[in-house]
Amino acid sequence: MESGTGSTLLLLHGLGGTWHIWKPVLDLLSARHRVVALTLPGHLGGPALPDGVEPSVDALADVLEQDLRARGIDNPHVAGNSLGGWLALELARRGVARSVTALSPAGGWTTPEAYRRVETPFRRVFALIAVLIFLTAWLLRFAGVRRALNKQAMMHGDRMPPDEFRGAMNSLRRTAMLPALLTSMRDKGGLRPLDAGSTPVTIAWCEHDQVIPYETYGKPMRDRVKGAQHLIVKGVGHVPMYDDPQQVAEVILQTTARAEAMTAAP
Secondary structure, X not given: OEEOOOOEEEEEOOOOOOHXXXXXXXXXXXXXXXXXXXXXXXXXXXXXXXXXXXXXXXXXXXXXXXXXXXXXXXXXXXXXXXXXXXXXXXXXXXXXXXXXXXXXXXXXXXXXXXXXXXXXXXXXXXXXXXXXXXXXXXXXXXXXXXXXHOOOOOOOHHHOOHHHHHHHHHHHHOOOOHHXXXXXXXXXXXXXXXXXXXXXXXXXXXXXXXXXXXXXXXXXHHHHEEOOEEEXXXXXXXXXXXOOHHHHHHHHHHHHHHHHHHHHOO
């Protein structure tokens, strides 16, 4: 999905999702940027991983970088949530990103047990998602049901329209590589240390994140990503775009503005 004009801002979603999760902030961001919201490699509607390539964060970053080149996208601002935040940081490592805003990025675990606490719920939901889709097919029209089903990810899951909620469940169901990617994350570890250097990087943790809470997974990022600005996005869950689109857009635009001010400086 592409909208707006100006410098390019790339949006990257989390594990099992699609670009649709960014819909609440698209108009706010496209008022300042050419916004390109992509579906990640190996996800429903995204580019496939090459034959024989095992799913991993590095493999996703490789395909993503190739996709950007094919689209003629050079040195974009990048904003990502969860897995998308981790990938945004990896693009900064590769010198691809002009700036990075990472919203509750994955990859901050420091022990096998901390990783298992992230991995296990994803495996359980993935195993049950087809049944959940069947059982909730007609119930999603009720706001309370959507809020209850999405309470781990959002404070206000009821704000997600039924069709979008249905689509999100289906995209998770059809992310066939998800179990293998989780295994790769376990075996290869989390985000490697990164020095942001001259690239403006904001790591914005969601205040009520229940998926990868700040105390366990956010604090290690302060040591792991040198030179980043750290802040808390108030009143939102792990996937904050529906909870508070205005605040999310402001955090991203503050980072892009900082990068562009650096470029404009004599």
